[in-house]
Amino acid sequence: DAGVTQSPTHLIKTRGQQVTLRCSPKSGHDTVSWYQQALGQGPQFIFQYYEEEERQRGNFPDRFSGHQFPNYSSELNVNALLLGDSALYLCASSSTLVDRAGNIQYFGAGTRLSVL
């Protein structure tokens, strides 16, 4: 049973570019959350997707957008990259069928984004 998978593992971009990160949830999971983790900090919630809609959003600008597909996989898009966007981006999945609160989340290995 595959866990949460994220791609790519590492990514290097320059300021002003756009990036797309991908996440496949754990089998049977229907909810995907995205977190940003800057160096030396705890993960910060970006947003959560359920039934292909954004369910809740953290304190991140509109440059950060996402999408969830019918197979529950998800993408995180960041436009007009800034140096400060350099971070580890973590995807987490959960199942509303098992846990209605959806807060028992399983994390992927993350995508390390470096903005030069």
Next chain:
Amino acid sequence: KQEVTQIPAALSVPEGENLVLNCSFTDSAIYNLQWFRQDPGKGLTSLLLIQSSQREQTSGRLNASLDKSSGRSTLYIAASQPGDSATYLCAVPNTGFQKLVFGTGTRLLVSP
């Protein structure tokens, strides 16, 4: 707004020591509390999940306790080993259960 704090920020101990990591949260109306392990540059591995109705959970050499009324949780690691070296994070769901609020972590180094 829920805030999570972890003390100490870093800890260095010799192999074999028993140690305690601390986590405090400002809003005691939590649904559960989770402890994670993170190796450098890697994702998060869930270690223990304590439901709000529980006072502690154990897994091998790890024991986590929860005191909701005081807004505190501790992670106890017995007989520490070099392989325990990692960053340990605690997290609680926010009131709407939609997201996890994390502390900044405790960076642990266990020396042989």
